[in-house]
Amino acid sequence: MLSDAFLSRLDSLSLAMRGRAAGGAGGVRRSRQLGSSAEFSDYREYIPGDDIRRLDWNALARFDKLFLKLFMEEQESMVTVLVDASASMAEKWTAARDAALAVSYLALSGGDRLRLVLLKEKGQGNQEGNRESPLLSGRQAFARVNAFLESGNPDGSEGLAAAVRKVRGLKKGLCFLITDGYTEDALAGVLDDLRYRRQECGVIQVLSPFEADPALDGALRLTDSETGKTLDVLADRSLLEQYRRTLDAFLAEIRENCRRRETPYLLLDGREPLEQALIPLLSRSGMI
Amino acid sequence: MMTFLAPGFAWAFLIPAAIVVLYLLRRRYTPRNVPSTFLWQRSVRDHAANHPFQKLRRNLLLPLQLLAAVLLVFGLMRPSLTGGTAGRSVLVLDVSGSMMARSGDKTRMEEAKEQARQMVRNLPAGERITVLAAGDTVRRVVLDTQDKDVAERAISELEPAMGGADLAKALKMAEAIGSEDAGEGRPAGAAVTVFSDSCLPPEGVSAVNVGRGEANRAVVLLTAEDGKAYARVANYGPDCTVSLTCEADGVLVQAKEMEIPEGETAGVSFGLPAGTKTVAVAIREADALPEDNRAQAPVTARRSRRIVLAADNNLFLESALKVREDWTVVRADEESLGAAEADLYIWGNGPVVFSRNPSVTAFSWPDQAKAAELPLTPVDGSPVTAGVTMKDVALREYYPISGGKAFLLVGEDPAAALTETEAVIGFDLHASNLPLKYDFPILVQNLAGALLADLPEDQGTEETEATILMPAEESDIRTVAPSVAAEGTAAAEARGTDLTAWFLLGFLLLLLAEMGVSRFVC
Numbered sequence: 001m002l003s004d005a006f007l008s009r010l011d012s013l014s015l016a017m018r019g020r021a022a023g024g025a026g027g028v029r030r031s032r033q034l035g036s037s038a039e040f041s042d043y044r045e046y047i048p049g050d051d052i053r054r055l056d057w058n059a060l061a062r063f064d065k066l067f068l069k070l071f072m073e074e075q076e077s078m079v080t081v082l083v084d085a086s087a088s089m090a091e092k093w094t095a096a097r098d099a100a101l102a103v104s105y106l107a108l109s110g111g112d113r114l115r116l117v118l119l120k121e122k123g124q125g126n127q128e129g130n131r132e133s134p135l136l137s138g139r140q141a142f143a144r145v146n147a148f149l150e151s152g153n154p155d156g157s158e159g160l161a162a163a164v165r166k167v168r169g170l171k172k173g174l175c176f177l178i179t180d181g182y183t184e185d186a187l188a189g190v191l192d193d194l195r196y197r198r199q200e201c202g203v204i205q206v207l208s209p210f211e212a213d214p215a216l217d218g219a220l221r222l223t224d225s226e227t228g229k230t231l232d233v234l235a236d237r238s239l240l241e242q243y244r245r246t247l248d249a250f251l252a253e254i255r256e257n258c259r260r261r262e263t264p265y266l267l268l269d270g271r272e273p274l275e276q277a278l279i280p281l282l283s284r285s286g287m288i
Numbered sequence: 289m290m291t292f293l294a295p296g297f298a299w300a301f302l303i304p305a306a307i308v309v310l311y312l313l314r315r316r317y318t319p320r321n322v323p324s325t326f327l328w329q330r331s332v333r334d335h336a337a338n339h340p341f342q343k344l345r346r347n348l349l350l351p352l353q354l355l356a357a358v359l360l361v362f363g364l365m366r367p368s369l370t371g372g373t374a375g376r377s378v379l380v381l382d383v384s385g386s387m388m389a390r391s392g393d394k395t396r397m398e399e400a401k402e403q404a405r406q407m408v409r410n411l412p413a414g415e416r417i418t419v420l421a422a423g424d425t426v427r428r429v430v431l432d433t434q435d436k437d438v439a440e441r442a443i444s445e446l447e448p449a450m451g452g453a454d455l456a457k458a459l460k461m462a463e464a465i466g467s468e469d470a471g472e473g474r475p476a477g478a479a480v481t482v483f484s485d486s487c488l489p490p491e492g493v494s495a496v497n498v499g500r501g502e503a504n505r506a507v508v509l510l511t512a513e514d515g516k517a518y519a520r521v522a523n524y525g526p527d528c529t530v531s532l533t534c535e536a537d538g539v540l541v542q543a544k545e546m547e548i549p550e551g552e553t554a555g556v557s558f559g560l561p562a563g564t565k566t567v568a569v570a571i572r573e574a575d576a577l578p579e580d581n582r583a584q585a586p587v588t589a590r591r592s593r594r595i596v597l598a599a600d601n602n603l604f605l606e607s608a609l610k611v612r613e614d615w616t617v618v619r620a621d622e623e624s625l626g627a628a629e630a631d632l633y634i635w636g637n638g639p640v641v642f643s644r645n646p647s648v649t650a651f652s653w654p655d656q657a658k659a660a661e662l663p664l665t666p667v668d669g670s671p672v673t674a675g676v677t678m679k680d681v682a683l684r685e686y687y688p689i690s691g692g693k694a695f696l697l698v699g700e701d702p703a704a705a706l707t708e709t710e711a712v713i714g715f716d717l718h719a720s721n722l723p724l725k726y727d728f729p730i731l732v733q734n735l736a737g738a739l740l741a742d743l744p745e746d747q748g749t750e751e752t753e754a755t756i757l758m759p760a761e762e763s764d765i766r767t768v769a770p771s772v773a774a775e776g777t778a779a780a781e782a783r784g785t786d787l788t789a790w791f792l793l794g795f796l797l798l799l800l801a802e803m804g805v806s807r808f809v810c
Contacts, residue, residue: 088324182326211323221317224325231325232317233332242338243331250327 078173120156175199382484384453389576506580604723638716683720
């Protein structure tokens, strides 16, 4: 749960976006087609929370359905927050959830439409699959975002790419992927898939302090919380040094993949409190 | 051939076995949940790739550790290479009565024979072996045989007998045997080893002591005369308190208790009723050898002796004679020597004559004294010098004595001699430090006693052996039982090469190699 002080700091910030806004009404994001007059552009269906002044009453009379008018120079964009809810995220679920809350707040307070998806592949402990929130907009929807994330349970099996593929109705817009990156499917493939689906991506990688710097010693049988597989290791100084080298290489690989795809990237490793670290990281990464 | 001086450490081979078991046992892993083994799998894979000799390290460590452990165990067992150039070995076995004592499930004699046979087996081929049996007399059992079976059979046939062990004579005989090689193109000397339960070996002689720690006491001396019995008890075992009983003509007359430290003797006297004919003294406590716990002796009536002393100002001589209460010493001058009737007459200041006949001596000596360039030494086996060492006795000059049987020598010259009725000391007692020595009164007592027919061996019975007459407060027996390991070392060193240090060095080098592999091959 984010503190009010932190949320008020977020109020002065907005998500950065390079591409054309997907459209919609009532957003504050500037589109490429900014004009000097409010020129009618399009209709879309009414979503609870939209500005009722933009309702087209004629369309209601005609179709018995609520429609909103869209204008060219003020178009909202779609922000999708994909949160990896596999079992490996359990230890860092709080950090992942808070990062998702922060991004969601930025999106809602910026007038963007928001959708959250908890990415889960079906597995032994989870027969649910992905959990998707309804489309949300307006600041008042933040409580629903909070409730949705609170009810989430990271118990999915591995398979990030498959879970992402199963996300339906992705409209062009911003997409924030919050994950630990532990996937046999290359994260690069996931990013390419999202880009293909007209998403402008940002990656927030979350690691726990233990994963960043494991303090292990002796003969250990490590059990994977996602797959249940075990691995016997002799955690001596030599192996721990190797683990750190492997971790550095892994993070470097992800950073490079993001860099190549001009995808903003930041790493939350739990060394600092999230409210202290998140805004500078978001800024440095170019997400805000 | 390799032998082991401490084979008892063979149990330590359990250690290499334990090392193998530890390797075979599956390592116990502590379970630990982690979010994902994704990175750990990569790490383990990369770690194995970066350390290709890890498997080799594991494969090398076990044999190195096993070899190091085996070497250490062999080192503990103290390996020794026996053999070498065949030489000469003399084995002296104590066959005295105390060797009948039981030590565990076998007697001391059996243990000694076992060790002696083992030693014979370990001797190099071609070794000339002599076996001596040291009892009251020293017997040559086997001489210079190169047949180990003959030597072993001879050792097996030895049996102890009641009586003492003349180890000193046996060692002299061994020395003589060893010196026979000199001049025949072979190196002189023999490796002498004594197997006994009470031996203090001189330098150059090894001793194998058997029967350590058992309680064994013995009545080693019993004399009785004129209403008094005197007994001497030896303790061959640990410190003890013994209870002694004295029977006069079969009737218990007295009992006494005494404490005797380990390896020492103590004297005790008992009063006897008048008219007692035989006395028996016994130790009440049972021990490893009960046969020597009782002694019996006839009561002899001591006749008072009269000794006339005509040696000027020889207070030492007079004091030494007066020790015996039944000897009366009368001073006279030489001119009136024959005036008084006496049992023994002593005259002269150098030489000093002891004779039953006054002023008559069958000995002769030169007019001029000779300078004494060598020390005074006793003649072994003489009853006069029994119990004396004559250590550090110096004299300025002496008269070589002709006649009689020598009992003191200066080099090869007899400096004192004895016949049945007279004796002569061929030097001025004032010009030597002999009167100041502890041996002097004993020598005088023995000399006068021999002439007065009071020698100890005339009084002994078949059941007692009184070889030394000393005051009760003196200790006349010392027993040293050096450790078996030291004995073994001495034996091995006399016979071959102790390899213990080499095995321990090998162990240390392997330990170093194991540490190197453990640290650097990873």
